[in-house]
Amino acid sequence: MTHGKTLRSPAALAEAGLIAPDRLPALERVAARYAVAVTPASLALIDADDAHDPIARQYLPDAAELDAAPGESADPVGDLTHSPVEGVVHRYPDRALLMLTHTCATYCRFCFRRESVGGAGTLSPAALRKAMAYIAGDPNIWEVILTGGDPLVLSPRRLAAVMAELARIEHCKVVRVHTKVPAVDPARITAEMVAALRCPGKAVYVALHVNHPRELTPQVRAACARLIDAGLPMLSQTVLLAGVNDDPEVLGQLMRGFVETRIKPYYLHHGDFAPGTAHLRASIGQGQELMRALRGRLSGLCQPTFVLDIPGGHGKVPIGPAYLQAGETGQCVEDPWGGRHPYPPGALDPNP
Numbered sequence: 239m240t241h242g243k244t245l246r247s248p249a250a251l252a253e254a255g256l257i258a259p260d261r262l263p264a265l266e267r268v269a270a271r272y273a274v275a276v277t278p279a280s281l282a283l284i285d286a287d288d289a290h291d292p293i294a295r296q297y298l299p300d301a302a303e304l305d306a307a308p309g310e311s312a313d314p315v316g317d318l319t320h321s322p323v324e325g326v327v328h329r330y331p332d333r334a335l336l337m338l339t340h341t342c343a344t345y346c347r348f349c350f351r352r353e354s355v356g357g358a359g360t361l362s363p364a365a366l367r368k369a370m371a372y373i374a375g376d377p378n379i380w381e382v383i384l385t386g387g388d389p390l391v392l393s394p395r396r397l398a399a400v401m402a403e404l405a406r407i408e409h410c411k412v413v414r415v416h417t418k419v420p421a422v423d424p425a426r427i428t429a430e431m432v433a434a435l436r437c438p439g440k441a442v443y444v445a446l447h448v449n450h451p452r453e454l455t456p457q458v459r460a461a462c463a464r465l466i467d468a469g470l471p472m473l474s475q476t477v478l479l480a481g482v483n484d485d486p487e488v489l490g491q492l493m494r495g496f497v498e499t500r501i502k503p504y505y506l507h508h509g510d511f512a513p514g515t516a517h518l519r520a521s522i523g524q525g526q527e528l529m530r531a532l533r534g535r536l537s538g539l540c541q542p543t544f545v546l547d548i549p550g551g552h553g554k555v556p557i558g559p560a561y562l563q564a565g566e567t568g569q570c571v572e573d574p575w576g577g578r579h580p581y582p583p584g585a586l587d588p589n590p
């Protein structure tokens with residue numbers, strides 16, 4: 239059962255028995271810099287007796303967030319350098335992000351936009367008009383991605399109004415909604431919300447951000463089923479996180495959970511260099527090892543693409559592992575179990 243309120247301060251989390259009172263002074267300093275909110279559905283999943291609980295690690299503030307590591311930046315993926323008007327980030331010609339709000343239901347401690355999320359900042363009606371005019375004015379924009387913040391914290395009425403405007407833009411064929419709400423507040427996915435996400439004449443996809451298999455509860459799976467049954471295909475995105483999902487069993491269970499829920503695994507993100515997130519970042523090498531472990535062991539449907547958003551705003555690229563290597567007389571390809579094979583067949587002996 240989940241009940242109660244979203245907890246929004248270290249004091250409230252201490253009162254709920256989730257953080258030790260002696261940690262409060264340091265955590266108050268964290269909360270003064272980065273927004274804190276944990277929904278009842280997420281709180282219900284936290285095992286307060288487990289010092290390494292993977293749900294707590296994602297959502298409860300940690301004093302380590304006060305330590306900035308070399309290379310970390312307030313704008314790790316270069317949103318600011320690609321924002322032509324308020325609320326729009328346009329880095330790839332065919333896709334534009336539309337950020338309707340800076341609010342999220344639950345704040346992730348590793349958020350790549352942690353310096354801009356939080357508070358009650360929603361795009362003003364005037365700014366929204368300008369953002370829509372920008373999108374309507376560029377015929378290259380084939381896909382509009384609603385992100386933020388979390389667009390599903392907005393009311394169905396507001397979302398329906400945005401969808402109605404996008405429906406009128408001829409060159410926009412696809413609308414993608416990036417959200418965590420079905421996972422952290424599944425009760426918000428009401429029939430009214432589902433109806434609001436329809437965009438007449440456009441293909442609407444919902445990309446769900448989940449990082450641990452325990453978060454795919456029956457309630458969460460049911461919320462996703464409501465979206466998918468209404469004709470909204472779903473994709474997943476997961477951030478590779480140290481101590482949360484940097485384990486082949488855990489990551490495999492998560493990917494299988496997505497596929498069982500009819501959600502196609504899309505991206506496994508390498509952790510961005512957001513300030514104070516070093517303790518949650520795994521290495522690229524670890525990520526590649528995990529991807530190798532998934533390949534061969536799990537259905538092809540369960541394979542996400544491991545991607546890096548190149549710091550500074552240079553775009554997302556797949557970062558392996560690579561199975562094909564150039565040799566002197568041909569190529570060598572590695573199978574899912576580590577065996578090496580010449581290609582074309584017979585071109586060279588890779589295991590002399």
Ligand SMILES: *Cc1c(COP(=O)(O)O)cnc(C)c1O
Pocket residue numbers: 315327328329330333334335383554
């Ligand atoms: C991630 C991102 C996208 C979407 O990229 P896909 O590879 O299409 O999922 C679009 N614009 C910006 C600015 C992004 O950061």
Ligand code: SF4
Pocket residue numbers: 341342344345346348349350351352355386387388417418447
């Ligand atoms: S839901 Fe997304 S935008 Fe919001 S805090 Fe988490 S990672 Fe950041």
